[in-house]
Amino acid sequence: MENKLELLSSKIEKAKKGGGEERIAKQHAKGKLTARERIHLLLDPGSFEELGMLVEHRSQDFGMEKLQFLGDGVVTGFGTIDGRLVYVFSQDFTVFGGSLSETHAEKICKIMDLAMDNKAPVIGLNDSGGARIQEGVSSLGGYADIFYRNTVASGLIPQISAIMGPCAGGAAYSPAITDFTIMVEQSSYMFVTGPNVVKTVTNEEITSEELGGALTHASKSGVTHLTAANDKECILRIKKLLSYIPQSCDHKVEDLPMELGDEILPDLAKIIPSSPNQPYDMKEIISAIVDKDSFFEIHEKFADNIVIGFSRIGGKSIGIVANQPFSLAGVLDVNSSRKAGRFVRFCDAFNIPLLVLVDVPGFLPGTDQEWNGIIVNGAKLLYAFSEATVPRVSVIVRKAYGGAYDVMNSKHIGADLNYAWPSAEIAVMGAKGASEIIFRKEIKRADDQQAMLKQKEEEYADKFAHPYKATARGFIDEVIDPSYTRRKLIRAFRMLENKKTIRHNKKHGNIPL
Ligand code: HXC
Numbered sequence: 001m002e003n004k005l006e007l008l009s010s011k012i013e014k015a016k017k018g019g020g021e022e023r024i025a026k027q028h029a030k031g032k033l034t035a036r037e038r039i040h041l042l043l044d045p046g047s048f049e050e051l052g053m054l055v056e057h058r059s060q061d062f063g064m065e066k067l068q069f070l071g072d073g074v075v076t077g078f079g080t081i082d083g084r085l086v087y088v089f090s091q092d093f094t095v096f097g098g099s100l101s102e103t104h105a106e107k108i109c110k111i112m113d114l115a116m117d118n119k120a121p122v123i124g125l126n127d128s129g130g131a132r133i134q135e136g137v138s139s140l141g142g143y144a145d146i147f148y149r150n151t152v153a154s155g156l157i158p159q160i161s162a163i164m165g166p167c168a169g170g171a172a173y174s175p176a177i178t179d180f181t182i183m184v185e186q187s188s189y190m191f192v193t194g195p196n197v198v199k200t201v202t203n204e205e206i207t208s209e210e211l212g213g214a215l216t217h218a219s220k221s222g223v224t225h226l227t228a229a230n231d232k233e234c235i236l237r238i239k240k241l242l243s244y245i246p247q248s249c250d251h252k253v254e255d256l257p258m259e260l261g262d263e264i265l266p267d268l269a270k271i272i273p274s275s276p277n278q279p280y281d282m283k284e285i286i287s288a289i290v291d292k293d294s295f296f297e298i299h300e301k302f303a304d305n306i307v308i309g310f311s312r313i314g315g316k317s318i319g320i321v322a323n324q325p326f327s328l329a330g331v332l333d334v335n336s337s338r339k340a341g342r343f344v345r346f347c348d349a350f351n352i353p354l355l356v357l358v359d360v361p362g363f364l365p366g367t368d369q370e371w372n373g374i375i376v377n378g379a380k381l382l383y384a385f386s387e388a389t390v391p392r393v394s395v396i397v398r399k400a401y402g403g404a405y406d407v408m409n410s411k412h413i414g415a416d417l418n419y420a421w422p423s424a425e426i427a428v429m430g431a432k433g434a435s436e437i438i439f440r441k442e443i444k445r446a447d448d449q450q451a452m453l454k455q456k457e458e459e460y461a462d463k464f465a466h467p468y469k470a471t472a473r474g475f476i477d478e479v480i481d482p483s484y485t486r487r488k489l490i491r492a493f494r495m496l497e498n499k500k501t502i503r504h505n506k507k508h509g510n511i512p513l
Pocket of ligand 1: 023096097098099128129130131132133136140143144166168169170171423
């Protein structure tokens, strides 16, 4: 037995060395941690149980039969984060550049299957040169096996992808299907075709970083939800993100203990400027009404005319969607609708209540928006809210104009509670635009057209630029003093915590993708 144990230990030691000291040193020299170091940072100390440590690839071509690294370039298994079960795979760049072979893919699929059967999140730490070139189609098949599972797992268990090195070609489609992607700045990139192919096909000269680095995907494409300065920060951000989301669609996030005071915020109303056209930072309102320091923003640099993120209110985890008057006056456009729509669907799939803060002047006009499909993209957000059955509460803090009033979690599309501040303006359009249309003849006939327009604007504003018409019809449940907002919201989400909505039985809807 002793000899047998020795053999086992020597194999384990060998597996732990991955591609060897030299390649590990190279990895460190790039400022990157190894696959195992990342897992040890991510999981509770001593909780990691590795599976498939001694797996070997089956490739027989190009001399590969003589080149074996135990584990085959990916470390897989399960463990806990803050005591909660999670499944993890971490690609090992020191073994064939973390490239994906048939067996490497099988290891990932194995933990994904376990995660689905046992209803716990999967976290993928990606650092890979893509398909194992020596294996050809077996590797492509392996990718497809993963994509298929990503799709089956979608909405069942949370899936988080960290990009901590290269993630190119079709490999990028796995993170794209998962719920959240986080990229490490300067050391990671994602693209379907790299700079060389781009140069050949379009003659554009571009670096990997510019084409598909963390900042590009955080701000231009929206492919990544979060970024991190380095591997350590990336792991910390994954843990923080996980703290707001449940184990699966069958679970809820546990409430944090919370001792409540009177929760009245007398200064909240002062954030809204006296002129309705003056911008302000919606994030000031968010941080004032949620539990202290609990706001965790998602997609911060992408489509910043809408703010989305997780938070806690009275200890409960919630998702927030809020128009941001600081950017483009908070209009809805193609990107903000896509961004918020996907977030709403995530929250709905995983039983996370939604708080919607409204200050929206409408949809962004223009050929760019129309030709890029504002109709179909705006419809994504409308659809996502309409189908969501989680508790949904809105507060209209200032403008709620036109179709955007309907879209932003109005009562009509299934919101549970709709509050408005006295500063709310709920109407088809702003007073100026409305007056120019409906009083056009009177204005034209007037000796002083400007004075007449102003007078008509005032008349229209008196009639419509307030929350009371909507309140009289029951579209707003209550006009509230802003200082009571936090208290009202804590009580609202408590009241709604056992909400159950039964929908018609069907296979699935057809969201306007
Ligand atoms: C096999 C690979 C590999 C791969 C890297 N290696 N990529 N082995 N298959 N795809 C090996 C290298 O031979 C090298 O081995 C080690 O990993 C480290 O690679 P380096 O090139 O030295 O590292 P670096 O300079 O950091 O460059 C990293 C890289 C580059 C940019 C990722 O390796 C690269 O361009 N690789 C090829 C990428 C690619 O074309 N992949 C296929 C894409 S198609 P040694 O022994 O020297 O340490 C694809 C399709 C998926 O992925 C489709 C799914 C539907």
